[in-house]
Amino acid sequence: MKKYAIGLDYGTLSARAIMVDIETGETIAQSIYPYPHGVMETHLPDGTALAPHWALQDPQDYLEAMVDTIQNVVVKSKVLPEEVIGIGVDFTSATVLPVYKDKTALCMTDKFKNEPHAYVKLWKHHGAEQEAADVDRIARERGEEWLDYYGGKVSSEWTVPKVLETLRCAPEVYEEADYFLEAMDWIVWQMTDKLSASACGTGYKAFHFRGKFPPKDFFKALDLRMENFIEDKFPQTILPIGARAGGLTEELAATLHLNPGTPVGTPIIDAHASVPGGGVGKPGEMMIIMGTSSCHMMLADKDAKIPGVQGIVKDGIMPGYYGIEAGQPCVGDHFAWVVDNCMPAEYAAEARELGISGHQLLTQKLQGYKAGKSGLIALDWFNGVRSPLMDFDLNGLIIGLNLQTKPEDIYLAMIEATAFGSRVIVENYEKAGVPVNEIILSGGIPSKNPLIVQIYADILNRPVRVCASDQACALGAAILGIAAASEMVTGYKDANEIAAKLGKVQEKVYLPSADQAAVYDALYKDYLTLHEYFGKGGNDVMKRLNALRRQ
């Protein structure tokens, strides 16, 4: 009998399921379901307007996506229910929703369907800037030891600022909610009828550090009504990555044509899932997941304080290691901005004639380019900065423009800027004693664009490989689905072993070119100077511009 696992991957705009052979790691079927409500940034379905920087989702979309995609892969792959030995889930994060103890989301009720705070606050919801600043200040005043391990600055994207925002702006939602959950934990609860929280989401986004949450006094200092937040409104069970979260319910099993009790693994953040998906099961290799934004993942033997990392979580990515995460909030979004705004009509016509996308055309025009030839240097801050500055009140910059500057020069400068931003992160890891010997890129961008991969190799000045699967996250989820089943069924000892065997990396190694790397070393010095000057108070013009923009 062949054995299979399902990986269920919840992204920003759609969910995807894949059916994976547990011996080979091959995907034998897949299915995608775009969320009907997408990302709600300007208004609710009923027309209620949202403030700028908001990003909500409708959790009903997640349920529909689960049923639709799993049914599809089961039917397409023609596997038998008993051949499916596990299901794993990965999800965007911190993607947080208030729910009742009967699993219903508050936004699904008539009472709250017009209340924006009752919906899912997507990871990129940036409505809690003030709350993040307050949480940060209070944590600092109290000398909370976890703060430095979260990069020394609290992000508005994380759980506690988002919940505090709800408490301040819609206290009735806070009071009525039995739980505030990561969407990943809510969906696993729906699947298994067992409520728990993943060490991954909890560790990276909700201040769960060295086995405990911050004390009640901390939450009380945020708001008197939050004193018992953890005890009252958070799951009490926290599960390590690689563990079994529960078994599929009878009802859902029937709907999905699977066996009741099929093991469901502890869910993982989508970016983190690509670590096992890309075959990384041990320290030394950095996985950079490039999408609209980028995450930089490492496994380490020991704790380390690294400026601007977003969390160091034991068992948070793979069992037995500290999982370290840093990130850039805007990577592919920069490239898309260029295509959307700097693709003149004649370029669009040329792309149409060649039957290629704007990205492909600009990339084609850069073939044979040399480092420094654009004459430009940029800061990759079009959506603020996560690591290391953790400041979303910063913006982008392009220097060196002249009358000969072409759209492809700007495109190149954006690619280089994101690579320089990654180099800052890599160097911070190494300074903290976490060596980065090799880089693995995953996501659609590196798998489609070898030029970008080579530029990353030249700028990071290290060998770079690329995940073989453009579904590294979903494959990682499937690997954790296998890990949820017993060794007797799968033959695998732990998730690390499964990742090493089934994770997919292309054979090709992109080596840095010495000439290019030397030029980029010089440009990187300029990048760092600008990074310090505009990012650390030398010149706060970006903040002043933002203040004017908001007036």
Place this chain on the structure above:
Amino acid sequence: MKKYAIGLDYGTLSARAIMVDIETGETIAQSIYPYPHGVMETHLPDGTALAPHWALQDPQDYLEAMVDTIQNVVVKSKVLPEEVIGIGVDFTSATVLPVYKDKTALCMTDKFKNEPHAYVKLWKHHGAEQEAADVDRIARERGEEWLDYYGGKVSSEWTVPKVLETLRCAPEVYEEADYFLEAMDWIVWQMTDKLSASACGTGYKAFHFRGKFPPKDFFKALDLRMENFIEDKFPQTILPIGARAGGLTEELAATLHLNPGTPVGTPIIDAHASVPGGGVGKPGEMMIIMGTSSCHMMLADKDAKIPGVQGIVKDGIMPGYYGIEAGQPCVGDHFAWVVDNCMPAEYAAEARELGISGHQLLTQKLQGYKAGKSGLIALDWFNGVRSPLMDFDLNGLIIGLNLQTKPEDIYLAMIEATAFGSRVIVENYEKAGVPVNEIILSGGIPSKNPLIVQIYADILNRPVRVCASDQACALGAAILGIAAASEMVTGYKDANEIAAKLGKVQEKVYLPSADQAAVYDALYKDYLTLHEYFGKGGNDVMKRLNALRRQ
């Protein structure tokens, strides 16, 4: 009998003649002639390649343009030869060519037709950067008193660096040439058979200061072979603006259907011609001529040292006053860059549907904008900086970009940046004791785009008016054509009186809005900070980027 004058205006891409009524200043006929060879930036007609930053022209185009446009306006206007009482000429500058004493340009001969240095070096030819640096250094070492009056820094656009470049790179051209002339002086020589140099071109571009050139020792220090440059290869007669340079030759009069001896005025630089053309005949009003680049012109009662101005010349713009000139080398070119590079296909389609240009569409999208709403600030340095920094090794910069930034935001930032750049110039005039009470804008841009005029009023925080004629330069040339005739014929005492009567300014006054001006005051502080930091050695990243770009 009605009386008329002809204004002959040589621009960068074409020449224009207008026939003007000397009582009313009305243009009764006009004609344009685009130069067949345009601007040669990459190769000569025979295919000889040119280095980057070169800009040459073929002087044969100037002769054809003169004959074609004057014949046309004479025919179109149906005026009689005796009704044309004078001809005035304005020309781009420093636009320099080597010629034989029989008036033939060297590039017109078989011997030199393949030699780039034998052609006209157009004002925007930037091949003499090294020579400009050397001239500057030597002038400074020798303590040449004129240097500070030329803005304290020698530009590669001026006469002497261009000639030195020829001497160094093509010594046989230097040796063979009998004269190096401004194109304006060459064309007037062709028309009158009298060789002289205009005080305007000589004063602003060739170091003729307080009635004399730099001493022989200065030229000898540049190159031993240049010791006698002024005596040997420069016209010995220098004529003030407003004077008669000569009378039309018999031969040309026949060709043009005009009377022999028709007075031809001392020629003037094109930008400077718009001062009389815009009705400015006395101090207090600044004329800003906005085209691809901008010039800032003032008349003053006295000498003044102003950082970065390009010349202070007695009788150089209008008789009896010191004419002061400053400038920005890139203004409309910025706006065109945005339209060429940041006009996505859907914008282009929208403009086509509305039957308007890209400039008009972007302007339309900015209706109702508020100062600061773009969230951007830019430096208007896409083609280097003339006043006050006089540094063509600087480049543009845009700060504050984010994922919401639209093409029209960039367009707005470019308009604002050029206005901030003008404000730096205005404030330098005032600091030097030359009050700027009112601004007059001339050129196609302000006459077509009221939004730009209002932004200039808000940023310069002064009343702004606009030249009524979009041919202010040609009208100014015609005014100097009238001044070339005797008072008995015209009834006018001098050029100043003619300018005050015939110069054209619109009645509408654009007053600054207090709210907008306050926001722009704050943004201007940031502009100045960036101007200092990137322009004066705080961070030389732009120069490093240029060095890489050139490698």
